[in-house]
Structures are given as C-alpha cells and as structure tokens.
Amino acid sequence: MxxxxxxxxxxxxxxxxxxxxxxxxxxxxxxxxxxxxxxxxxxxxxxxxxxxxxxxxxxxxxxxxxxxxxxxxxxxxxxxxxxxxxxxxxxxxxxxSAEPPKRQAPLVRIFSKIGHGVHDAAAEILLSMAFLGRLMGATGFAFRHPGAIRWPAWVSQAERSGLDALPIIAVTNFFIGAVIAFLGADLLTQFGAGVFTVQLVAVAVLRELGVLITAILLAGRSSSSFAAEIGSMRMSQEVDAMQVMGVNPFQALVIPRLAAMVVMVPLLTFVGMVSGFLGGMLVVWSQLDYGPAFFIQRVSEDPDMGTHLMVGLVKAPVFAVVIAAIGCRQGMAVAGDVESLGRRVTAAVVQAIFAIIALDAVFALIFLELNL
Incomplete structure (x- = not known):
C-alpha cells in the first residue's frame, strides 16, 4: 500500500x-x-x-x-x-445530504431549555395524577374484595422492604440520635442546662428525625427497588402479558407493595425512634454522666412526649404511600430500553425524597397551627 x-x-x-x-x-x-x-x-x-x-x-x-x-x-x-x-x-x-443545523444563540437555548423543562414537569404532573386516579380505584377494589388481594406477594414485599431494611434503619437512627446528643451536650452545658439534652434528643427523634430518616432511607432503598422491578417487567413485556391474561397490573404489582409499605413504615419508624433514643442515651451517659435510669425518667415524666410520639407516627403512613406510589409510578412509565429504566429509577429516588421533605414541612405547619 x-x-x-x-x-x-x-x-x-x-x-x-x-x-x-x-x-x-x-x-x-x-x-x-x-x-x-x-x-x-x-x-x-x-x-x-x-x-x-x-x-x-x-x-x-x-x-x-x-x-x-x-x-x-x-x-x-x-x-x-x-x-x-x-x-x-x-x-x-x-x-x-442535509446541512448541519445551525447552532442557536445562547439566550435562545436557555429559554428553550426552560420551556422543555416546564413542559416535561407539566406532563409528569398530569401522568402522576392519572396514576393516582388508577391507584385509588385499585385500592377501593381491594377494600371491597379482600379475597382478591395477593397475600403471598404482600408478605414477600413486607419482608423485603420492611424486615430486610431493619438493620440499616436502626444503625442510622442510632448515630443520628448520638449526633444530636453530642451537639446538645456541648451547647447546653455552656449555659448550665446540660440536663435538657435529654428533652432535645427525645423531641428531635420522636417528632422529626425518627420518621424522616426512616422515610428517606426507604425512599432510596425501596422506591428505587419498586421502580427497577416493575420497570424490568415492563421491558420484558410481562406487564402487557398480564393484561392479555386478564390480570390487573395494579392489583398484582402496585397494591401489594403499597400495603406492605403502609404496614411496615410505622413499625420501622418506631424501631428508628428506639434506636435514636439508645444513641442519645449512650452519649448523655458518657458525656454528662446521666445514667439510663435518669434518661428514661426525664422522658417519661414529660407530659408532651406522647404528643411528640403521635406526631411522628402520624407522618409514617403518609410517607409510606408516597414512597410506594412514586416507585411504582416510575416503574410503570419505563419504556423498552435500559436508558429509560435508569432514568426512571433515578427519578423515583429523587422525587420520593423531595416529596418526603416537602410533606414534612407541610406537616410542621399543620401541627404548628394545631398547637401540637
């Protein structure tokens, strides 16, 4: 050559x-x-x-x-x-051959990107409302026909999304409670009020951090899992096969996951609260020399602790519905390629965490107005 x-x-x-x-x-x-x-x-x-x-x-x-x-x-x-x-x-x-498209001006590209973002957000909201309507209809059908509920699927999802998440939730809340106790002990001791570290840990864990940390962990763990599982079934056309055979995908895939999360999230939240208490108790014992008996006595004698516990547990079922619904919604929206699956799994985690934090702020305003 x-x-x-x-x-x-x-x-x-x-x-x-x-x-x-x-x-x-x-x-x-x-x-x-x-x-x-x-x-x-x-x-x-x-x-x-x-x-x-x-x-x-x-x-x-x-x-x-x-x-x-x-x-x-x-x-x-x-x-x-x-x-x-x-x-x-x-x-x-x-x-x-066609000429390459002319590159738009930077200002035009910026407004075009904003316009596409607004359009995509509006389309996502519209599709989410449609999914919510179908979900409410499927939930009503499940209440009217309890015999149609797939109990083995419900138990399996409860074990995978609930019991299997128990260690990470307990450990994370333990360290969160310890961190709150460290900060409270260091700050309150400067004003001679170190004993109030117990109330600080109790209120923070019971009212906010216990349920919030649990929900965020489940949003990253279970919501992404739901989206990936249902999305892979969409890619392999298993969902279409269910519809051909007369099986309602919402009854077979969505309702068991939703029911499992509604039952397990309050239980996991309670476990997270206990773990946060243990972490705070250990720090208070080691830093301020207040033993576990003193810690428990201070908590039990406070008349508002029951209210704080109720406030925290009331949020748990709502967060559970959000986690399950967003994960299943994104899974049902997966197209036939792997790229779509990756985008939907990422969107499930991001949307679930954002919705949890936004709802927590709404709950804070509501309970503030109710003086709870």
Missing amino acids: RTADFHIEDARGDATVLKLTGDWTTMGLNQAAIRLGESLRGYSIEQVDLSELGRFDTAGALALVQASNFAMPANAFDTRPEAGRIYAMVETLERQ
Whole structure:
C-alpha cells in the first residue's frame, strides 16, 4: 500500500493541474485529505493527472469532494472511469445530504431549555395524577374484595422492604440520635442546662428525625427497588402479558407493595425512634454522666412526649404511600430500553425524597397551627 499524496503544478502557465499519487483509500489517506484542502485554497483546478493514482475508494472520493468544494473538472476521471463512478456517487450523496443545523444563540437555548423543562414537569404532573386516579380505584377494589388481594406477594414485599431494611434503619437512627446528643451536650452545658439534652434528643427523634430518616432511607432503598422491578417487567413485556391474561397490573404489582409499605413504615419508624433514643442515651451517659435510669425518667415524666410520639407516627403512613406510589409510578412509565429504566429509577429516588421533605414541612405547619 502506497500512502496517498498529491502535487499542484502549472502545466501550461495558467492551467492548474492536480496530480494524485498513491492509494486514495481509507487506509492510505493519512493526513493527505487535510493537506489537500489547505493547499487548494485560492486555486481553480482545471486538469487532474491520474497517471500515478493507485487504488481509489469512497474515502478518497469524499476527501476530494470536500477539499475541492465540488469544483473538480468534468473530465477529471476520463482516464480512470471506475474511479469517476465512485467520485460521482459520493459527490451526489454529499450534495443531497442535509446541512448541519445551525447552532442557536445562547439566550435562545436557555429559554428553550426552560420551556422543555416546564413542559416535561407539566406532563409528569398530569401522568402522576392519572396514576393516582388508577391507584385509588385499585385500592377501593381491594377494600371491597379482600379475597382478591395477593397475600403471598404482600408478605414477600413486607419482608423485603420492611424486615430486610431493619438493620440499616436502626444503625442510622442510632448515630443520628448520638449526633444530636453530642451537639446538645456541648451547647447546653455552656449555659448550665446540660440536663435538657435529654428533652432535645427525645423531641428531635420522636417528632422529626425518627420518621424522616426512616422515610428517606426507604425512599432510596425501596422506591428505587419498586421502580427497577416493575420497570424490568415492563421491558420484558410481562406487564402487557398480564393484561392479555386478564390480570390487573395494579392489583398484582402496585397494591401489594403499597400495603406492605403502609404496614411496615410505622413499625420501622418506631424501631428508628428506639434506636435514636439508645444513641442519645449512650452519649448523655458518657458525656454528662446521666445514667439510663435518669434518661428514661426525664422522658417519661414529660407530659408532651406522647404528643411528640403521635406526631411522628402520624407522618409514617403518609410517607409510606408516597414512597410506594412514586416507585411504582416510575416503574410503570419505563419504556423498552435500559436508558429509560435508569432514568426512571433515578427519578423515583429523587422525587420520593423531595416529596418526603416537602410533606414534612407541610406537616410542621399543620401541627404548628394545631398547637401540637
């Protein structure tokens, strides 16, 4: 194989001749195409010398078309008609190919991106409302026909999304309670009020952190799992097969997961609260030398602790519905490719965590107005 090369020379004074040498092929072009385009600037090719041209393919033809800007003479390939046919075909395709789209101005791109974002958000809200309507209808059907509930699926989901999450929830809430106790002991001791660290830990864990940390952990763990499981079934057309066989996908896939989360999240929240108490108790014992008996006595003697416990547990079923509904909703929206599955799983986690934090703020305002 000979490397492609060229020479530009004046054959008869004013006639510019382009002489091609070597193999103008994919493997032989190397940098010849780039150099040819730079060398032909300002020249008008009138003759082409192919006496030393070797092999010629579409890559060489494309290089000539782009370098000459479609300005090759009509009789350039008279001595090599087979090369002329290749060149003519490539030139025709290049002329018919669409021009690359013009890049929009930065300001236009910004507003276009905002517009697409608003449109996608509105479409997501509309589809979520449609899913919520179907979910309410399926839930009503399950209440009216308890015998149609798939109890084995419900027990399996309760074990996977509830019991299997018990260790991580207990450990995380333990350390959260310990951190709150560390901060309270360090700050309140400066004002001679270190004993109130017990109330600080109790109120924070019972009212907010116990249920919030539990819900966020389940949003990252169970909501993504629901979206991935149902999404993979959508990709393999198992959901479509259910509908063909007369099985309601909501009754078979969504309701068991929703029921499992509604039952298990309050239980896991209570376990998280106990773990947070243990973490705070250990820190108070080690930092302030207040033993476990003192900690328990201070908590039990406070008349508001029952209210704080009720406030925390009331949020748990609502968060459970949000986690399960968002995970199943994103799973049902998966298309037939893996990229869609990845986007929907990510959206399930992000939307569930955002919804939990937003609902927690709403609950805080409601209980503030109710003076609870």
